[in-house]
Amino acid sequence: MHxxxxxxxxxxxxxxxxxxxxxxxxxxxxxxxxxxxxAFITDAHLFGGMQTTLGFEVEAHHLAxxxxxxxxxxxxxxxxxxxxxxxxxxxxxxxxxxTLALVFVRGDPDIRHEVPSVPG
Numbered sequence: 001m002h003x004x005x006x007x008x009x010x011x012x013x014x015x016x017x018x019x020x021x022x023x024x025x026x027x028x029x030x031x032x033x034x035x036x037x038x039a040f041i042t043d044a045h046l047f048g049g050m051q052t053t054l055g056f057e058v059e060a061h062h063l064a065x066x067x068x069x070x071x072x073x074x075x076x077x078x079x080x081x082x083x084x085x086x087x088x089x090x091x092x093x094x095x096x097x098x099t100l101a102l103v104f105v106r107g108d109p110d111i112r113h114e115v116p117s118v119p120g
Contacts, residue, residue: 012098013085016081026102029074036069038062042057049104051104055098060092063085063089063096064085064089
């Protein structure tokens with residue numbers, strides 16, 4: 001059986017990385033690394049103070065720049081993520097989509113948001 005929607009995900013990069021330091025500062029460093037590499041963050045999901053997952057788009061010819069910029073920002077990609085980047089850089093053309101699951105080694109406490117009560 002062929003699932004057409006899976007074709008979209010076949011070339012999707014799924015990167016995982018560890019970073020140290022304050023969550024807000026680390027996220028800012030990652031944002032700057034994406035900008036430096038010519039990549040675009042398209043989405044962000046916060047999972048408490050432990051992980052942030054970023055959706056991104058990048059031209060295939062900028063993948064080496066992205067890997068280098070993330071390393072310079074103190075982000076340590078796991079071996080599978082590095083292999084994905086190298087494979088895509090060698091064979092992919094055009095724009096690629098991906099996600100970066102950024103795990104904070106120190107881990108901040110849960111992020112709490114005050115929700116105001118609604119009258120009525």
